[in-house]
Amino acid sequence: MVKVEIKKPYDSSITLTDGYAIIERFGMDSVIEYGPEKRQDISLDKIKSVSYKDADETDGYLKIISTDNQSVSVPFSDQSLNDDMNNISTILKKSIKPEPVETDSNNNESSEKVFCYKCGKKIDKNVVFCPYCGTEQNHPSSNKSPSITNNDNSIDDQEKINPNSSAWIALVAVGWVVFAVSIIPAFSWLQFVSFILGIVIQNAFPSHKGAGMAIWIASAAIFGISFMFGFLTAL
Known part of the structure; x- marks a missing residue:
């Protein structure tokens, strides 16, 4: 007891x-x-x-x-x-007893149940895609055990074929070019453009938000300096 x-x-x-x-x-x-x-x-x-x-x-x-x-x-x-x-x-x-293995009425063979790794629903072990959320299930083969390395490789491959993976680089380049031109007094209005580009990059590409922050912070700083200089000159 x-x-x-x-x-x-x-x-x-x-x-x-x-x-x-x-x-x-x-x-x-x-x-x-x-x-x-x-x-x-x-x-x-x-x-x-x-x-x-x-x-x-x-x-x-x-x-x-x-x-x-x-x-x-x-x-x-x-x-x-x-x-x-x-x-x-x-x-x-x-003391918890395992749930009984369900039987497939079509072929009278035992159908082992597993849980979808994404949505958590109980599904047949041999299904390729979850019938509830559509996520592909990674079933280990008989001679290969699942490993974190395999999952990492899959993620890397997806990133390599992602058509948007280099879009942030182009936007950052445009942002800095616009920022550089905005330093010229005649094109100072471009400071607003570079500021907005920085915000867009930060929000659209969270994994590269630092690049976007650098652009809009620099644009805001130059705008502040220009404003103060103009204000003091007017005095």
């Missing part, structure tokens, strides 16, 4: 014994928060999921959901209970 008694935020306890998780609550505050059901017995054979969080600056909790959709939450504030509550969480998680 494993039992943990909790005093804060509510007077309660959780006990693991004889194949059951028994949650008991005491006091008016607990009844107001969780209802009049002061004791809940959940069979370890019927546990569907267990979630756990240590107590820190905020309350910790242990949440249990059974296969019949019974939900039990056990909050605790005392950080000294972290180890005991984590131990109970580990025991409960070990």
